[in-house]
Amino acid sequence: MAKRKRDTAPTNGAAATEVQSTAAPSKKAKPTTTTAPKKKTVVSNSAALAPFKHDSDSPLTIQIIAGSYDRVLHGITATVSPKSTVQFADSFLFDAHASAIRCLALSPPSVPVKNQTQKVLLATGATDERINIYNLSAHPPSTKTGNDSRLLSSLAPRPILENPKNRELGTLLHHSGNITRLTFPNGSRSKLLSGAEDSTIAVTRTRDWALLHTFKCPIPKLQGRPSGDTASMYNGAGVPQGVNDFAVHPSNKIMISVSKGERCMRLWNLETGKKSRVLNFEKKMLQDIGEMTRGGGTGEARRIVWGTRRTRQDGEGGGTEDEFAVAWDRDVVVFGMDCIPRCRLMAGQQKTKVIEVEYVQMGEEDGSVLAVSTEDGRILFFDTNQIIAAPAPAPVKEGQEEEKGEKNKGVEVVKKSEKLQQNNNGEEGKNKKGKKEETEGLGSAKLLAQLGGKEAGVSGRIKDFNFLPVETEDGKLGWYIVTAGSDGSLRIWNLKGEELNNGEKKQVGKLLGTYETQNRITCVEAFIMIPRPEGAEESEYEFDDEESSDSDDSDEE
Known part of the structure; x- marks a missing residue:
């Protein structure tokens, strides 16, 4: 009996070890099994966010x-x-x-x-x-x-x-x-x-x-901020702080945030819950979009959104690729997955303030367009896949440079003479390359259409908007758009998908009704x-x- 007990004991122990060994992977498998339903829920939720039939x-x-x-x-x-x-x-x-x-x-x-x-x-x-x-x-x-x-x-x-x-x-x-x-x-x-x-x-x-x-x-x-009585306006800490906006990648693994008082964006790993990296905005890019200049903004981003664009191969076909857009006060810059700026939006447009941005999904394989609401009552639609190259800067004659330098008390003349001396010392190619990098600017995304504005009788700012996709019986895609003005008006528009697919710069959308809330x-x-x-x-x-x-x-x- 003792032997049997000895025999049964190790078997029970072995069985226990087997249960523990099987339980251990089951515990490890539980997250995988729980993550699998999460993926399913994401799919179902995305299906819920699909066009309403x-x-x-x-x-x-x-x-x-x-x-x-x-x-x-x-x-x-x-x-x-x-x-x-x-x-x-x-x-x-x-x-x-x-x-x-x-x-x-x-x-x-x-x-x-x-x-x-x-x-x-x-x-x-x-x-x-x-x-x-x-x-x-x-x-x-x-x-x-x-x-x-x-x-x-x-x-x-x-x-x-x-x-x-x-x-x-x-x-x-x-x-x-x-x-x-x-x-x-x-x-x-x-x-x-x-x-x-x-x-x-x-x-x-x-x-x-x-x-x-x-x-x-x-x-x-605190950098370049006043001290003393004027510092109390910055939350008592002497510097503006707080999260302006954040956006989660569709995979739910990465998040990007932009904050007050910072000229950068922060990447977060949602799987580990820790910071991944910090990406600083280039000074020249900020200057091109009207930030970091006299009378311009502070360089901090206001909004950030994720979206997709269609990748084309030989002019036809292709899949989709993720991208994200960062909005400032006067412009919006689109970045690729490599965090390199691809294009800007408001170049060539009349100067106005950017209020809200959102990607509008055109189809599962058609990518999306970027919608931007402005202070003058418009919603602009841009195709980030079609980029118009930035115009080259006009050449400046030597006489104009010298005259400009004399007006600025000879400061520019000294700088030009120093550059000429460097070129004579064999650094001409290096300076030409650097000058090319400085003069090259971001291209602008193609403007597809606009909704609202003075042409449609809307002059106040569009504080926020929502796109509600709808699919008809014949499979055509359209949207009901709800726009909110700071004057308290709610407007409902009807927009058809073919109006954006034509790619012509024109007025789109039909105003269905207006509701006055009498609130700001x-x-x-x-x-x-x-x-x-x-x-x-x-x-x-x-x-x-x-x-x-x-x-x-x-x-x-």
Whole structure:
């Protein structure tokens, strides 16, 4: 028996070691198995962000959410009829924050489940250092209204279609500065990324709203800044600080951020949670785009977005290649995956301020175009695959150089004489090469079309915009565009894909309707609402009794 026990003991031990050995790889395999569903969820979310297949004979409902300086979070539904007429209605009006709302973020709809409605998460950030989370219904509101709603809508100047499912979930206090950016990266519903003026980027898990990781951007050093009384305006530290914007690569492995007081961009490794590298902007590039000059900007980037461009081989075919665009006050520069600037956008355009940038996907294999909103009420569309070479600088005669040097008290003459002496000493080729590198500038991307502007009766700045892709029955791609002006106006445009495919510089888009919010809008988000589930009645999820709603609230608490 003892031998049997001895025999069974090692076998049990061997079995235990086998279980441990198999469990160990299973633990190792769990991340791989969990990452595999993550990849699947990314695909499903991207499918959710794919063009909405719409029947032209049925109406389409768009949920619009606008944040404002007046601390108001305004929800509007826009119903587009088959005749391209729009009917607006107020869906909710929240006094969301204690100060101005800076940014919004929408998640994709929840996974469809039988006999259950789908929901969308809304995150709002403001200058009160808070992030509010809301739960919005993904389905159009009911047209059947109760007596109270009818009485309220009769007193209001605009129709009201309220949905009781639109409610607040809670508040996140992860930051100690003004919230500057919010995003659910690449259509993901499981993570929320937030940037703030405390120079941090927080990663929050939406399942339990736990803070998973915080990326800490270093505070820039004080260089050339005034000291004394004037230094107090820079957050008490004597230097501006905070994250202006960040963008996550579609692979969810890399993130790029730009901050205040810095003339660089930082690359972050999302797999390790650490900083990868720092890429400084070239001084000449900043000077070419109007930064680092007298009366120009400080050199810090304002916005950054990821996109794709189509690569062509022998003029036909080719795949797509990733790129990213960085926006300053007056211009936008496009970088390749090697972080080398490829082209700029606003060269040759009338001088105006850049407000917002976004890549618009043209198709799975067609790449995308870059849309830029300006201060004069336009949205410009650029093709970053077609680059127009920068014009060569005009040659300057020797007499003009000497005259210019005499006007500048002989400083330029001394510099020219020093260069001539260096050329005589055998460094002529080196100087010619250096001069060529200095005079070569970035080419400009081809302008495809523009939307809005004075030609369409829009003169105020477009503070923010959203593109909602729609695919018709015949497979044609189009967009409903929601633009928000700082004067409080919301406009809905209809843009067809063939208008951008022609490649001709012209006015595009059709204005469908305008809604005046009477608030100073700072940001806007929108999504196309999903039709009601088949067989579901409105009373099942729209008109709950007060007792049931109270019980739901108690359960959630």
